[in-house]
Amino acid sequence: MTAPTIARPGVRFDLALSENPFAPLPSVLTALDGVMRQAHRYPEFLPDRLIEIIADHGGLEPDQVVVGAGATGVALQIMHAVAGPGERIVFTAPTFDGYPILARIAALDAVPVPILPDGGQDLTAMAAVIDDRTRLVVVCRPHNPTGTLVAAAELADFLRRVPERVVVVLDEAYVEFVENRLVLDAHRIVAEHPNVVFLRTFSKAYGLAGLRIGYGFAAAALARRIRALKLPFGMGSAAVPAVTASYSAERELCTRVSAIVAEREKLWRTLRAAGMPVPRSHANFLYLPGAGVGDTLARAGIHARTYPSGDVRIAVGNPDAGRAVIDAIRPTVRGSAAVPRASASSGRA
Missing domain, CATH: 3.90.1150.10 (Aspartate Aminotransferase, domain 1)
Incomplete structure (x- = not known):
């Protein structure tokens, strides 16, 4: 792809x-104007403040949260943290363009599973191709590019079938556009499945694509593995004020x-x-x-x-x-x- x-x-x-x-909300633009006047200063060495803000807003513990340069940056951290060259990643085809590209960067073997005729993801087929070399499976909810939504019950059955050694990335880049009644109970899923990591972004609903702010959350042990690969000074100074202002303008x-x-x-x-x-x-x-x-x-x-x-x-x-x-x-x-x-x-x- x-x-x-x-x-x-x-x-x-x-x-x-x-x-x-x-365009970004007016209060966000005001916050960004202020931070640009401090652009000669480095951001935090590691983005602890941003992690605290996201964790507090999402009812999470800080050690459950990882951040990166958009959801794409977090996804690459995940790949490097849990898989090695020659190991496998499974995803639906077509999918978000970043996954096959990131798989090549991480030297992973990609295993694409065709979408169903109705545009949905074939979780049965995805579970069937998992083998001893598989380290990652990606499920987009909603799916990119079809916009379809895997039902919570179907996803629950799939997660029970995935071995605990395989990390499941639940890509929720577009979750803000999903009806509330169809949104997953992410806290429960993370508690029941320590191999699941949720992936989200400020690029879509929040309209901050150019700032490259993404995050993920998982059980603390998995999150620590991912966060260990965080690039020093890797999150720009705009991230904290932009996220803070965005949350305040809910x-x-x-x-x-x-x-x-x-x-x-x-x-x-x-x-x-x-x-x-x-x-x-x-x-x-x-x-x-x-x-x-x-x-x-x-x-x-x-x-x-x-x-x-x-x-x-x-x-x-x-x-x-x-x-x-x-x-x-x-x-x-x-x-x-x-x-x-x-x-x-x-x-x-």
């Missing part, structure tokens, strides 16, 4: 990176997330009505299946993340971009046969 391409000049809407369409954040979700649902319903079998998404993007979809969007000046199958992923939240997508797609699918009800959702939520 290749890295995402960069939008060319003349693109009307760049929807390839599932970015938040909103109500404004929820308003923004609600607006993105509303736009996602509107676009999903419209595309489904036009005859495109778009899976039900629980993230801030939609997965549009079909060869040639990327070319269709590109001709309309819309940059999307395109996969080898021809399917694409587009970020949602900007109503103008949504209307442009509909205008581009509708003529290509109008008159198509009705889509079977089963493919409207992953059926896993």
